[in-house]
Amino acid sequence: MSARPVFVHCTDVSFAWPDGTPVLTDFRLAVGPGRTGLVGLNGSGKSTLLKLIAGELTPAEGTVRIAGEVGHLPQNLVLATGLKVDEVLGIDVARAALHAIESGDTSEAHFTAVGDDWDVEERAVAVLDQLGLGHVGLDRTIGELSGGESVLLRLAALLLARPDVLLLDEPTNNLDLRARRRLYEAVDAWSGVLLVVSHDRELLERVDQIADLRDGEVRWYGGAWSDYRAALAAEQEAAERMVRVAEADVQRQRRELGDAQMKLARRKRYAQKSYENKVVPKIVANSRRSSAEVSSGKHRALHTERLTEARSRLDAAVEAVRDDDEIRIELPRTTVHPGREVLLLQDLELPYGSRVAGGFELRGPERVALLGRNGAGKTTLLRTIAGELAPVAGEAAVRVPLRFLPQRLDILDDGLSVVENVARFAPGATPNEIRARLARFLFRGGRADRAAGTLSGGERFRAALAALLLAEPAPRLLLLDEPTNNLDLASVRSLTSALDAYAGALIVVSHDVPFLESLGITRWLRLDGELRPTTAAAVRAEELAEDRESEGVTGP
Incomplete structure (x- = not known):
């Protein structure tokens, strides 16, 4: 990290989407060294602001000045599955040159490529180990990693690059408990400018100040999340x-x-x-x-x-007085009667090694929490149940209409409006019926006409959820993969409210235990090579053990 002063200045910045929707107008921000948590309602412009600071977007007016190098971990991380780990880390060229020199090739180009970075491979392995990715070889491909492992890998690349300004957008998305602990440690150790957007309360307890972005302006609160909430x-x-x-x-x-x-x-x-x-x-x-x-x-x-x-x-x-709207809906058509068979898994073997030995049956309006570490195969299991992947062996039989909400929310067409996207799932509904239903998901008036590609992470989730729950036929089995990703805390409450109205069967993959407990889960399952029953108490005990381990505490 450089010894020169480090800061971020936004002066009279204005930005709007191509359709003219304003995001920021005459916006000002000044951030210096330290850890800053950026909070605000979904759609307030948090992710857009980080992209403006990172130079990925250009303001229509005003200036963004950064003293120092910038590293950005985006909210929706997309990495080509064919990329190798060393390519994501940005060390592939230096590493190849180093190996060539070690094998006897003394070409000047190799020495130029290595520069002074003779320990690049050792440093890369050390950073991977620091983030709990010590088992990930530098020659593996992204396609072999889970979503959480990919997030940590991108963070490892940023730590290796040692930028002066680090921008993190919902970095705990898709991370299991152990991986979150690794991220928290990295945040604690950061000494430059850190600006983090997150709904993770534990992460926000580690910042020095909170910047609340609301109505296009920032209000500052000293201290961490609990201090901000009290103020x-x-x-x-x-x-x-x-x-x-x-x-x-x-x-x-x-x-x-x-x-x-x-x-x-x-x-x-x-x-x-x-x-x-x-x-x-x-x-x-x-x-x-x-x-x-x-x-x-x-x-x-x-x-x-x-x-x-x-x-x-x-x-x-x-x-x-803040009046943050909540979703209010009724979904009587989703009702599943007790005793009705919803899902049957029989001797199911999944790609990448996970399996469901014997039989697993889901009946009636059960609510299942599916837990497991990153890479355990939770997303693979949901995709197999949804029919997106073929099992290696065995059967996954679904007896009712099903809808699947994936982590990446790629069920939406970015070029279509929210109304048009919902119409794809409910072709029999009139435009007025769709608009009336969307109003309950807080898409009223012109908001319903916005293109999906211009929505914030939380708005995009709301639109995707509306598309699935308003679909025809109504889903009686709903699969949700890390649904609280990208959602502010008000939106998590809205999601809980929406799912309270859902009368069908539910399978939810999440690392957010308080959220799962709020859903009235009837069965807790852990995928760890096999599908095993667990309890909320056992999950809490594991959290406590993880905390004690991270603090170096042993014994009861």
């Missing part, structure tokens, strides 16, 4: 109190305006009656009536102005 709770309590005060003020101003109008009306009636009954001379009565009218106008204007100001204060107070 936010205090802010919201104060904001809600101000709403109550402002509402009371509006009511008071309304009463005072009404009272003033009643008094002035009585004065006018008294002046008119005095004139009609000739209690006072005509000139005096006219003067009183005129005075009452002028006074009435002034008082009405004064109280109306006060009421308008009170309403403005109320609007400002309401605006300060």
